[in-house]
Amino acid sequence: MAYSDKVLDHYENPRNVGSLDKDDPNVGTGMVGAPACGDVMKLQIKLGENGIIEDAKFKTYGCGSAIASSSLVTEMLKGKTLDEAESIKNSAIAEELALPPVKIHCSVLAEDAIKAAIEDLKSKK
Amino acid sequence: MEFFDIYEIEPSFSISESELKNKYLVLQKKFHPDRFAHSNIEQQKAALINSSLINDAYQVLKDDIKRAKYLLECNEIEITNHTNPEFLIKQMEYEEKIEDHRHDKSELVSIQKELQEELEQYKVNLETNFNKKDFERAAKQINEFIFIDKLHLKIKEKINQLD
Numbered sequence: 591m592a593y594s595d596k597v598l599d600h601y602e603n604p605r606n607v608g609s610l611d612k613d614d615p616n617v618g619t620g621m622v623g624a625p626a627c628g629d630v631m632k633l634q635i636k637l638g639e640n641g642i643i644e645d646a647k648f649k650t651y652g653c654g655s656a657i658a659s660s661s662l663v664t665e666m667l668k669g670k671t672l673d674e675a676e677s678i679k680n681s682a683i684a685e686e687l688a689l690p691p692v693k694i695h696c697s698v699l700a701e702d703a704i705k706a707a708i709e710d711l712k713s714k715k
Numbered sequence: 716m717e718f719f720d721i722y723e724i725e726p727s728f729s730i731s732e733s734e735l736k737n738k739y740l741v742l743q744k745k746f747h748p749d750r751f752a753h754s755n756i757e758q759q760k761a762a763l764i765n766s767s768l769i770n771d772a773y774q775v776l777k778d779d780i781k782r783a784k785y786l787l788e789c790n791e792i793e794i795t796n797h798t799n800p801e802f803l804i805k806q807m808e809y810e811e812k813i814e815d816h817r818h819d820k821s822e823l824v825s826i827q828k829e830l831q832e833e834l835e836q837y838k839v840n841l842e843t844n845f846n847k848k849d850f851e852r853a854a855k856q857i858n859e860f861i862f863i864d865k866l867h868l869k870i871k872e873k874i875n876q877l878d
Binding site for chain 1: 794795798807858864865
């Protein structure tokens with residue numbers, strides 16, 4: 591199976607790899623794992639004073655598509671409100687990266703990670 | 716439970732590997748398409764279908780994860796994405812540890828043993844829960860088992876590369 595150019599780009603030059611302070615009240619941490627392949631994904635978002643996501647970081651152990659999905663998501667999240675972030679669908683991620691059907695679950699994992707991060711953030715408020 | 720029926724084995728997580736293998740050899744011989752080379756086309760077709768079903772069933776039944784998933788599927792239990800942060804953080808810490816010690820064979824071997832022990836414990840618990848028909852709990856355990864199994868395979872590969 592060949593990866594699309596966009597997947598390869600994110601895989602080779604992942605954006606926003608790293609961690610934010612999980613104890614910061616403005617930081618939400620989402621952790622999810624895909625039992626289909628054993629991939630583990632951590633996604634963190636930092637909310638600014640104005641209610642806009644000002645930073646996003648990720649760390650993913652998994653295949654190229656899982657890494658690309660989380661990398662893309664961190665780019666998509668910056669500058670969005672929580673409501674906008676919550677409405678990001680896995681289909682948008684899959685489409686942007688041209689994921690083949692067998693890799694759709696990687697985009698689902700990324701969507702679940704966004705939801706988990708937002709939930710964690712809201713639970714701190 | 717068709718796959719278990721084919722092998723005349725009681726549907727359960729714990730099965731005898733040697734019994735399964737023996738039955739596989741017997742069935743495969745009985746339905747091998749070569750034996751039907753002189754039969755009519757219908758019988759040849761039937762033998763081919765049986766033969767591939769016997770194979771499919773064997774691949775599922777001999778594998779702990781596939782067998783557990785099959786049992787859950789038959790009981791209409793779905794395995795969903797994992798969201799327990801504590802468990803996932805532990806998996807990430809394992810990944811980091813493996814990465815940090817990728818050149819240190821003795822450390823890798825000791826992590827491998829640790830994972831192996833965890834897997835054995837999960838198998839015991841899976842057996843208990845499948846026997847109790849607590850499929851919800853079994854689904855949770857097989858979910859975690861898959862992650863640990865993947866780490867275990869990964870570390871074995873790394874150790875082999877160092878040899």
